[in-house]
Structure formats: C-alpha cells, structure tokens
Amino acid sequence: MHVVVDLNRCQGYAQCVFLAPEVFELHGEEALMYSPEVPEDQREKVLRAVAACPVQAVFAGEQAGAGAG
Amino acid sequence: MPGDAPGGRIVVVGASLAGLRAAEALRDGGFTGELTLVGDEPDPPYDRPPLSKGVLLGRTRADACGLPSRRPLDARWKLGVPATGLDPLAKQVLLADGERLGFDRLLIATGTRARPWPDPGEAALDGMFTLRTSRDAERLAERLDAGPRRVLVIGAGFTGSEIASGCRERGLAVTVVERGRAPLIGALGGTVGAFATELQRAHGVDLRCGVTVTSLTGHDGRLTGAVLSDGERIDADIAVVALGAVRNTEWLAGTGLAAGPRGVACDAGCRVFDMYGIVTDDIFVAGDVARFPHPLYEYQLLALEHWGNAVAQAETAAHNMISRGPDRRPHLTVPAFWSSQFGLNIKSVGVPTFSDQVVIAQGSPGERRLVAVYGYRGRVTAAVTVNRAKWLEYYQHLIETAAPFPPDPGAADFDGSEPVPSDVPDPRVLSHGPTVYVTGHLPLLRPPSRRPGG
Numbered sequence: 001m002h003v004v005v006d007l008n009r010c011q012g013y014a015q016c017v018f019l020a021p022e023v024f025e026l027h028g029e030e031a032l033m034y035s036p037e038v039p040e041d042q043r044e045k046v047l048r049a050v051a052a053c054p055v056q057a058v059f060a061g062e063q064a065g066a067g068a069g
Numbered sequence: 070m071p072g073d074a075p076g077g078r079i080v081v082v083g084a085s086l087a088g089l090r091a092a093e094a095l096r097d098g099g100f101t102g103e104l105t106l107v108g109d110e111p112d113p114p115y116d117r118p119p120l121s122k123g124v125l126l127g128r129t130r131a132d133a134c135g136l137p138s139r140r141p142l143d144a145r146w147k148l149g150v151p152a153t154g155l156d157p158l159a160k161q162v163l164l165a166d167g168e169r170l171g172f173d174r175l176l177i178a179t180g181t182r183a184r185p186w187p188d189p190g191e192a193a194l195d196g197m198f199t200l201r202t203s204r205d206a207e208r209l210a211e212r213l214d215a216g217p218r219r220v221l222v223i224g225a226g227f228t229g230s231e232i233a234s235g236c237r238e239r240g241l242a243v244t245v246v247e248r249g250r251a252p253l254i255g256a257l258g259g260t261v262g263a264f265a266t267e268l269q270r271a272h273g274v275d276l277r278c279g280v281t282v283t284s285l286t287g288h289d290g291r292l293t294g295a296v297l298s299d300g301e302r303i304d305a306d307i308a309v310v311a312l313g314a315v316r317n318t319e320w321l322a323g324t325g326l327a328a329g330p331r332g333v334a335c336d337a338g339c340r341v342f343d344m345y346g347i348v349t350d351d352i353f354v355a356g357d358v359a360r361f362p363h364p365l366y367e368y369q370l371l372a373l374e375h376w377g378n379a380v381a382q383a384e385t386a387a388h389n390m391i392s393r394g395p396d397r398r399p400h401l402t403v404p405a406f407w408s409s410q411f412g413l414n415i416k417s418v419g420v421p422t423f424s425d426q427v428v429i430a431q432g433s434p435g436e437r438r439l440v441a442v443y444g445y446r447g448r449v450t451a452a453v454t455v456n457r458a459k460w461l462e463y464y465q466h467l468i469e470t471a472a473p474f475p476p477d478p479g480a481a482d483f484d485g486s487e488p489v490p491s492d493v494p495d496p497r498v499l500s501h502g503p504t505v506y507v508t509g510h511l512p513l514l515r516p517p518s519r520r521p522g523g
C-alpha cells in the first residue's frame with residue numbers, strides 16, 4: 001500500500017501522526033512528512049489515519065502502475 | 070455522468086501526477102475505450118514533493134515514493150519511452166522506440182525537467198546534481214550520506230531552499246548562491262524574501278544573494294568548488310543546480326501547436342491552442358506544462374508548477390475530453406502550494422506575484438509565524454502563511470470574492486503592520502525561476518492603457 005497526502009488541504013491537525021507515527025511525522029509545528037510506501041504491519045494504522053483526517057487530506061491505495069514498468 | 074462517455078482511443082503523454090490522475094478521471098467518467106499512458110521515466114508514477122524533503126533527509130527511500138492509485142485503470146503503460154513527435158493530422162504520437170500511437174483524443178502532460186547547468190563540461194563533473202526525478206534524489210541522498218565537506222546550492226527558489234534546509238538538518242555546511250536579492254523572492258516578493266533570508270542565516274546557511282556562479286572548478290573530473298561573480302571562491306564537493314524548470318515541449322516542435330519554452334497554451338477548458346490561437350478539437354493539456362487563462366488574474370495565461378494544479382487540471386481536462394461541448398467545464402481552481410523548510414510550513418494561495426502591495430495581516434517574522442496578504446489595485450489576490458495553515462482557507466475566500474485590500478484588521482494577532490510594495494522582481498534577474506509564470510509583463514510594468522477597464 002502507498003499513501004499520499006494533499007498538503008494543500010492538510011492543516012496540521014496531526015491526527016495521522018497520533019494514529020500512525022511510523023508513517024507520519026510532524027516536522028516542526030505543522031509541516032507534515034510521511035513515508036509514501038506503507039509497511040505491511042502499518043496498513044491498519046494508516047487506514048485509521050485516512051478515516052480520521054479532519055480535512056480528508058490522506059489518501060491510501062495500491063501503488064499506481066505497479067508492475068507496469 | 071457527463072455526456073455520452075465515448076469509447077475510442079485516448080493517449081496520455083506524461084505518466085506522472087497529472088497523467089495518472091487524468092487517466093483515473095477518464096475511467097471514473099465512463100471512458101471505456103483504449104487508454105495508453107506514455108512516460109519517459111522507467112518508473113511508474115511517483116510523488117515528487119518528498120524527494121526534496123524526506124528523501125534528502127534519508128528518512129524515505131527515493132524508490133518508495135510511488136503514488137497510490139485511486140482505481141484500477143485497465144490501461145497500457147509505455148514507460149521509459151519518450152514521445153518524440155506528434156502528427157496532428159494523422160492523429161498519431163511518435164515514440165522513441167519507433168511506435169506510432171494513434172489517438173482520438175490526446176492529453177499532453179509532459180511536465181517539466183530541471184534546468185541544467187549551462188556549461189556541459191562543468192555539468193559533467195562528479196559532484197554536480199540537479200533534483201527533479203527519483204533517480205536524482207536517490208543519487209544526491211547517497212552523496213549526502215557520505216558526508217561532503219560543503220554543499221553548494223545554486224538558486225534559492227523553493228527547491229534550492231528545501232535542499233539547503235535538508236543539508237543543514239543533516240549538519241552539513243551549505244552555501245546558497247542566488248542572483249536575486251533574497252530566497253523565494255521570485256514567487257513571494259520582498260517581504261517574505263526578507264523573512265527567508267533571515268531564516269536561512271539563522272539556520273547557519275552561508276547565503277550569498279546578488280551574486281552568480283561564474284564558473285565551477287574541478288580536479289580529475291571531480292567538482293572542487295565555484296568562483297562567484299564578486300570574485301569569491303567557494304570550496305564544495307557537491308553542487309546542486311536549482312535554477313528552475315524547463316518545460317518539456319520540444320517533442321511538439323513543428324506540430325503547429327502553441328507550444329514553446331513557456332509551455333503549451335490552452336483555453337479555460339484545457340483544450341490546446343494552435344500557433345494561431347485557434348483551439349484544437351482533440352488535444353488537451355494539464356499540469357506543469359500547461360498555460361491557461363485564469364479569470365481571477367485578468368485572464369492572463371498562467372503556468373503553475375504546483376502539485377495541486379496538476380491534480381485539478383488533470384481532472385478537468387479528463388472530464389472535458391469525454392464530454393460534449395455544453396457539458397465541459399473550466400479549470401478555475403485557485404492556485405495553491407506548500408513548502409516545508411527549516412522546520413516551518415510555508416503555504417500559499419492565489420498568485421503572490423500578481424500584486425502591487427503586501428501586508429502582514431497576522432503574526433510577525435520575529436515569531437516565525439505569519440500571514441502575508443497580497444493585493445493588486447485594491448483587491449486581495451494571494452496569501453502566504455508561515456505555520457498558520459489553518460487560516461489559509463479564510464484568505465482563499467477573500468481572493469475568490471475579490472475582497473478589498475488591505476483586508477480588515479480583524480485578527481487578534483494583527484500587529485498594526487501597514488501595506489508595503491510587494492516588491493516582486495523581474496523574473497529575469499533571478500537564478501531560480503518563479504514557480505508561477507504570469508504571462509506578459511509584471512503587473513506594475515504593464516502600461517495602464519492595455520488593461521481593460523483599468
């Protein structure tokens with residue numbers, strides 16, 4: 001699974017950071033950094049983060065075009 | 070569902086963010102025909118913003134930045150194969166491997182590439198980098214891991230500033246050279262530029278503004294340093310060229326389309342113009358390579374190197390590609406982007422370069438949190454926040470409703486600042502290009518007689 005955050009939409013509520021701290025972290029007070037490739041053992045946490053984002057800025061899915069190259 | 074979503078053949082040239090989201094939107098809109106995505110890079114679509122942030126810091130692998138898909142595509146992918154030409158009469162895209170791809174509708178989403186260092190001999194020195202692709206980021210991160218003595222960053226736009234930030238966070242010595250008067254000044258003007266200057270220096274960046282790199286020096290094929298226009302020499306074993314972007318339009322030369330160094334011009338519905346300004350029926354454009362008219366900015370043609378624009382424009386282009394005339398819609402999204410650097414979150418909405426004045430409406434540079442609001446001829450045209458992202462939506466509303474500038478001083482953290490000239494320099498004096506190209510002259514330099522109703 002891969003994740004992408006629309007950082008235009010992100011307002012730094014940081015719910016994802018609480019729910020999946022191995023994938024999302026705050027850099028300073030409100031700049032979000034994240035690892036796009038989600039480790040298998042983090043899937044559930046990331047899906048909870050997707051659901052919890054107050055501005056629905058987090059999107060997760062299988063990697064686009066995987067196996068196409 | 071729009072119109073009578075057709076079958077037929079659609080080719081999308083460009084397999085990055087805009088190309089991918091357009092392909093998904095085509096299928097979402099009911100397109101059932103043959104769909105082909107062409108990309109010059111070998112990798113499936115990936116997200117570029119992390120490359121200059123988490124990847125440079127060594128927290129994310131460059132090859133782990135793939136984009137999640139929104140839906141199954143049922144598409145044919147031609148990756149690692151650049152498009153080399155277009156025959157608009159035969160309606161065929163020519164590929165580097167000799168294949169000719171016929172289409173009924175074409176989407177151009179070829180984006181941009183890093184502007185290379187102008188001297189090919191110097192550019193070939195070991196230690197020279199640009200940062201645009203996943204491979205670029207991978208190689209640069211490896212070299213930063215090795216602990217260079219000093220990194221030279223040429224150009225202090227967003228990419229150059231983010232690279233400098235990452236290097237400082239790694240504890241590396243960094244020199245930034247920028248021909249303009251301040252970092253970020255091309256996109257955000259003098260007030261935020263002055264803030265960025267202070268920010269970089271406070272984080273230990275050796276920032277040199279108002280000078281250029283006149284030559285790079287090497288020994289045994291390895292970079293050793295640079296000579297600046299003021300005669301100073303910088304010792305550096307890595308140089309990152311961050312001189313802005315070049316639009317990937319060469320493959321369209323000779324097609325008769327309105328495509329050139331500034332991008333591919335289109336109408337409000339993403340339909341590409343030909344060189345006479347006549348709209349084509351079957352060729353569309355989206356993302357960084359597109360130039361489109363925006364009603365909030367006097368219908369000037371804008372080219373935006375923004376993640377959000379790539380997504381929104383791709384969705385509009387895809388919708389229009391499979392819709393009949395009256396069902397088509399315009400691309401009217403208010404421009405927006407972000408940058409994180411030196412621990413701060415910088416966000417922008419509107420077009421800050423389309424301005425004559427700016428006011429700090431909330432916070433202050435000293436607090437490292439602020440909202441700068443930009444105005445043009447008495448209306449709000451843009452806002453930039455530093456660690457104040459939650460306020461941006463409010464200012465976006467002011468932009469969309471052409472609210473008067475300066476805005477009412479309603480915020481509790483307004484310190485009484487007065488508007489000052491926004492001080493947007495002529496892009497020609499910058500090392501880094503502005504990330505928004507407002508076509509034509511700077512607003513302040515335009516003769517009033519050419520402004521309708523002005």
